[in-house]
Amino acid sequence: MTEKHLxxxxxxxxxxxLLIGLAIWFSFSRLNLFPESVFPSPVAVxxxxxxxxxxxxxxxDLIASLFRVTTGxxxxxxxxxxxGLWLGHHFRSRLALLPVINFFRSLxxxxxxxxAILWFGIGDLPAIFLIFMACFFPIVIATVGAVAAIPSxxxxxxxxxxxxxxxxxxxxxxxxxxxxxxxxxxxxxGLAWLVVVAAEMIAGRDxxxxxxxxxxxxxxxxxxxxxxxxIGVIGVVIDRILVRLMRISSVRWGYER
Amino acid sequence: MSDKALExxxxxxxxxxxxxxxxxxxxxxxxxxxxxxxxxxCGKTTLLNLFSGYLKPSAGRVVCSGRVRMVYxxxxxxxxxxxxxxxxxxxxxxxxxxxxxxxxxxxxRLIKLDDFAxxxxxQLSGGMRQRVELARALVGDSDILxxxxxxxxxxxxxxxRMRRELxxxxxxxxxxxxxVTHDIEEAAQLADRILVLSDRPARICRExxxxxxxxxxxxxxxxxxxxxxxxxxxxxxxxxxxxxxxxPVA
Numbered sequence: 001m002t003e004k005h006l007x008x009x010x011x012x013x014x015x016x017x018l019l020i021g022l023a024i025w026f027s028f029s030r031l032n033l034f035p036e037s038v039f040p041s042p043v044a045v046x047x048x049x050x051x052x053x054x055x056x057x058x059x060x061d062l063i064a065s066l067f068r069v070t071t072g073x074x075x076x077x078x079x080x081x082x083x084g085l086w087l088g089h090h091f092r093s094r095l096a097l098l099p100v101i102n103f104f105r106s107l108x109x110x111x112x113x114x115x116a117i118l119w120f121g122i123g124d125l126p127a128i129f130l131i132f133m134a135c136f137f138p139i140v141i142a143t144v145g146a147v148a149a150i151p152s153x154x155x156x157x158x159x160x161x162x163x164x165x166x167x168x169x170x171x172x173x174x175x176x177x178x179x180x181x182x183x184x185x186x187x188x189x190g191l192a193w194l195v196v197v198a199a200e201m202i203a204g205r206d207x208x209x210x211x212x213x214x215x216x217x218x219x220x221x222x223x224x225x226x227x228x229x230x231i232g233v234i235g236v237v238i239d240r241i242l243v244r245l246m247r248i249s250s251v252r253w254g255y256e257r
Numbered sequence: 258m259s260d261k262a263l264e265x266x267x268x269x270x271x272x273x274x275x276x277x278x279x280x281x282x283x284x285x286x287x288x289x290x291x292x293x294x295x296x297x298x299c300g301k302t303t304l305l306n307l308f309s310g311y312l313k314p315s316a317g318r319v320v321c322s323g324r325v326r327m328v329y330x331x332x333x334x335x336x337x338x339x340x341x342x343x344x345x346x347x348x349x350x351x352x353x354x355x356x357x358x359x360x361x362x363x364x365x366r367l368i369k370l371d372d373f374a375x376x377x378x379x380q381l382s383g384g385m386r387q388r389v390e391l392a393r394a395l396v397g398d399s400d401i402l403x404x405x406x407x408x409x410x411x412x413x414x415x416x417x418r419m420r421r422e423l424x425x426x427x428x429x430x431x432x433x434x435x436x437v438t439h440d441i442e443e444a445a446q447l448a449d450r451i452l453v454l455s456d457r458p459a460r461i462c463r464e465x466x467x468x469x470x471x472x473x474x475x476x477x478x479x480x481x482x483x484x485x486x487x488x489x490x491x492x493x494x495x496x497x498x499x500x501x502x503x504x505p506v507a
Contacts, residue, residue: 156329159311160327161346172335249377250377253377
């Protein structure tokens with residue numbers, strides 16, 4: 001059942017949950033269990049958010065973070081996908097390299113922060129590097145797995161109907177791995193968004209992560225929560241955009257059968 | 258040019274220490290429908306792989322005069338392509354675009370899936386998918402059709418329907434056919450000639466010609482007789498059952 005077929009009241013359920021959440025938050029802050037400076041009320045956060053929007057700082061931070069995430073993520077996809085395809089088709093290379101790739105995938109990208117600063121200084125580059133390190137290895141692993149799982153009968157058919165090398169890649173391998181790869185892109189894009197915040201906290205002078213860090217240093221918990229809300233919302237938006245890839249008619253077979 | 262579409266001359270196939278065929282000689286005339294039955298693992302699919310050129314014989318010669326297409330046991334339609342795109346694979350060598358469109362259209366009508374041209378395989382039933390597989394192999398200018406247990410994943414009634422479909426399609430588009438099957442009734446219902454293979458190294462231990470026009474009913478005495486002969490040959494039936502003649506009349 002797709003969302004379009006649901007009654008309006010059901011489709012609005014997430015909004016109700018949001019309102020209930022806000023109401024609970026509001027009630028808690030009215031109880032004054034903690035001082036306003038430690039547990040900001042929704043009103044204070046809304047005001048803080050308003051100021052950040054008016055001064056244009058929020059917009060600048062957002063653009064800085066999105067630029068880093070997009071660049072790091074695209075480089076990781078651009079290098080990870082071909083690496084995965086190559087390893088997926090070459091057993092010996094896979095045997096040799098997969099343990100190393102698995103090792104780096106298991107390493108938290110945040111462990112690279114000191115090196116990122118030493119090598120790239122402060123600003124866009126260290127964040128892009130960290131996002132790349134976070135995304136590249138999972139994309140390779142997912143692509144290798146997807147290629148290895150392509151039923152051999154498809155290659156047999158390609159041979160029967162005399163596909164050439166380029167057709168084999170464009171008309172068999174890529175469409176066959178598309179559903180699994182799209183799923184992994186969704187996961188890694190989420191990862192990239194997590195990492196950019198952490199990277200900017202330490203190695204940034206702007207961006208949403210830095211904004212949060214700055215708010216913490218200034219003991220402005222209202223601005224900190226405002227930053228958190230923006231980060232969460234953008235994360236959801238990125239995921240919604242990538243979910244659209246799953247609706248392309250030639251990849252739906254991977255999710256519907 | 259020989260009148261044989263497919264021929265093996267003293268063909269031997271050995272995988273490591275496994276001897277599948279020893280000096281197998283077999284000729285299949287143009288337009289004949291041959292069914293190959295035999296015990297599991299006796300080399301039926303290997304025979305098709307020899308004919309399709311996928312496998313080279315260890316010794317001997319395989320001659321194949323004509324364009325060969327194969328239909329496999331497993332689902333081999335590309336799930337990312339629509340019914341029309343999958344069938345159009347079989348038209349890759351047709352250069353004229355309008356001709357391609359025309360033949361595709363005719364084929365969709367022949368398999369009665371013209372309303373499903375833009376559906377994807379996972380949106381079809383097993384029988385419909387199998388029709389598309391046959392269509393992909395039959396469309397265009399192929400001459401020889403190799404069928405490797407094409408209906409084995411279908412239920413019995415769907416299989417009966419597909420046999421009729423296949424007979425009807427071959428009426429329209431005659432081909433030389435080699436059908437490998439476990440379903441002896443299917444072989445008896447469809448083939449001009451049934452070859453029974455022995456255990457490895459496989460040789461042809463019996464040849465049968467049901468000698469009837471297609472389509473045949475599965476309960477036609479000639480079909481039943483052919484099934485009986487094959488089962489006898491395979492040691493699965495001893496003497497002809499006299500069930501109806503001997504049952505007491507109330």
